[in-house]
Structure formats: structure tokens, C-alpha cells
Amino acid sequence: MPQPRTDRTLTARPLTAEAFAPYGNILDASGPPDKIINAGLCGRYHDRAGLDFGAEGRAGISIFKAEPRALPYVLTLLERHPLGSQAFLPMSMDPFLVIVAPDADGQPGQPEAFLTAPGQGINLARGTWHGVLTPLAAPGLFAVVDRIGPGTNLEEVVLSSPWTITLG
Numbered sequence: 526m527p528q529p530r531t532d533r534t535l536t537a538r539p540l541t542a543e544a545f546a547p548y549g550n551i552l553d554a555s556g557p558p559d560k561i562i563n564a565g566l567c568g569r570y571h572d573r574a575g576l577d578f579g580a581e582g583r584a585g586i587s588i589f590k591a592e593p594r595a596l597p598y599v600l601t602l603l604e605r606h607p608l609g610s611q612a613f614l615p616m617s618m619d620p621f622l623v624i625v626a627p628d629a630d631g632q633p634g635q636p637e638a639f640l641t642a643p644g645q646g647i648n649l650a651r652g653t654w655h656g657v658l659t660p661l662a663a664p665g666l667f668a669v670v671d672r673i674g675p676g677t678n679l680e681e682v683v684l685s686s687p688w689t690i691t692l693g
Contacts, residue, residue, distance in 0.1 A: 533686055533687065533688050533689060534688070534689045534690075534691060535600075535624075535636060535637065535638045535688055535689070535690050535691070536638070536690075536691050536692065536693045537596075537622060537638035537639055537640045537690055537691065537692050537693065538638070538639060538640070538693060539639065539640060539642065540623060540639040540640060540641045540642065540645055540647070544637075544639065545623075545625075545639060545647070547627065548625040548649060548650060548653045548655070549574070549610065549625075549647060549648045549649040549650040549653060550573060550574040550575060550647070550648040550650075551573075551645055551646070551647060551648075552573050552574055552612065552614060552645065552646035552647060552648060553570075553573075553642070553644055553645040553646065554568070554570050554644065558570050559571040573648075574610075574612055574648035575610070575648070575650070576610050576612070576648070576670065577609055577610040577650070577651045577672075578608075578609045578610070578671075578672040578673075578674065579608045579609055579651075579672065579674065579676075581674045581675055581676065582608060582609050582672040582673060582674030582676075582678075583672070583673050583674060584670055584671075584672070584673070585670070585671060585672070585673035586668060586669070586670050587668075587669045587671070588616075588666065588667070588668060588669070589613075589658055589665075589666070589667045589669050590664065590665055590666050590667075591657075591658040591659070591660050591665040591667070592660075592665060593660045593661055593662050593663050593665050594622070594659050594660065594661060595661075596622075596661065596690065596691060596692055597689050597690060597691045598622060598659065598689070598690040599687050599688070599689055599690075600624055600636065600656055600684065600687055600688040600689070600690055601683060601684055601687045602656070602657060602681060602682070602683055602684065603624075603626055603633040603636065603654045603655065603656060603681070603682050603684065604654070604655065604656075604657070604679060604680060604681045604682070605628075605633075605652055605653055605654045605655065605679075605680050606649070606651065606652070606653075606671065606672065606678045606679060606680075607651065607652050607677075607678065607680060608651070608672055608674070608676050608677075608678040609651055609671060609672025609674075609678060610648055610649060610650055610651050610671065610672070611648070611649045611669065611670070611671040611672075612646060612647065612648040612649070612669065612670040612671065613646055613647050613648075613649075613658065613667050613668075613669055614646040614667060614668040614669070614670070615641075615644075615645075615646060615660075615666070615667055616664075616666040616667060616668060617662075617664060617666060618643040618644055619643065619660065619661065619662040620640050620641045620642060620643055620645075620661060620662075621640075621641050621658075621659055621660045621661055622638060622639070622640060622641075622656070622659040622660075622661060622690065623638070623639040623640075623641060623647055623655070623656075623659075624636050624637070624638050624639075624655060624656030624659065624690065625637055625639075625649070625653055625654065625655045625656075626654040626655070627654070628652065628654060632682060633654035633682055633684075634654075636654075636656070636688055638690045640692065648670075654682075
């Protein structure tokens with residue numbers, strides 16, 4: 526984890542599997558495929574995310590269309606989904622900003638910011654504090670795989686002091 530900073534500025538760094546591991550999975554097609562299928566015309570990158578929808582939930586696929594944001598970005602809100610994981614799969618090759626934070630006794634800890642590479646998606650583990658969907662370019666269109674089911678699956682925290690996110 527990065528050391529706490531007093532100036533409330535975070536520099537977004539490239540999204541890597543190692544750095545993102547405490548928060549979930551990266552979904553991409555880097556490296557050789559796990560299997561070649563469809564008469565040799567398609568590579569399958571198999572089982573890249575641990576989806577978790579709880580005992581009373583099921584997987585749902587939704588389409589989100591978010592307004593593009595600009596950098597520097599001011600982070601004022603973090604949220605989490607205590608009952609299930611949530612995957613964001615961009616429907617364009619544009620990078621997007623991913624902001625996550627560890628849990629600190631039921632509240633978000635110090636956030637971290639990542640910038641995806643073109644074609645990368647993410648799967649947030651159940652209960653991971655994260656910023657809102659933050660595309661940096663239009664159209665801001667994403668397929669989202671998350672939990673559909675009973676219960677309250679959204680907690681939001683408005684930050685008492687905002688964070689400013691920049692690129693390195």
C-alpha cells in the first residue's frame with residue numbers, strides 16, 4: 526500500500542494485476558490465450574475473474590453510459606457493494622480511471638488510482654470501496670456484470686476532504 530500523503534493528491538499509475546490484486550481482478554487479453562477454439566480462429570482467455578453474487582443473488586449484465594471526466598479529477602465519493610462483485614468491461618478501447626480504497630473499520634481507507642490500458646476491464650471484489658465509473662473519453666459505454674437480488678447492495682461515503690487525481 527502507498528504511504529499516506531497529506532496533500533490529498535494521488536497520481537494514477539498503470540493498472541497491473543499485482544497492484545490491483547487486493548481489490549479484484551484485471552480482465553484483458555494480454556499474453557497468449559489459454560486455449561484456441563472455433564477452428565483455430567479464436568483465442569479464449571478463460572475464467573479471468575472470480576464473480577461473487579452471494580447466496581441470494583444472480584449475475585446480471587447491464588449497460589452503463591457515463592459522462593467522460595477530465596484530469597485532474599476531484600474525488601468526493603466512494604462506494605462499495607457488500608453483497609457482490611462488480612465487473613466493468615469497456616465497450617471501446619479508451620482507457621478509464623479506476624479508484625479503489627481498502628476498508629478501514631467500515632469506512633474507506635486511503636484511495637489508490639489506476640489508469641487502465643486500452644482493452645482492460647476490471648472486476649471489483651465484493652465489498653471493495655471504489656470511485657464512480659470514470660471514463661476519460663466518450664462514449665463512456667461499459668458492460669457491467671454485477672449482482673441482481675434482494676438486499677441493500679450499495680453503501681456510499683461522501684469524503685470530508687476531496688482527493689485530486691492526476692496522471693504521472
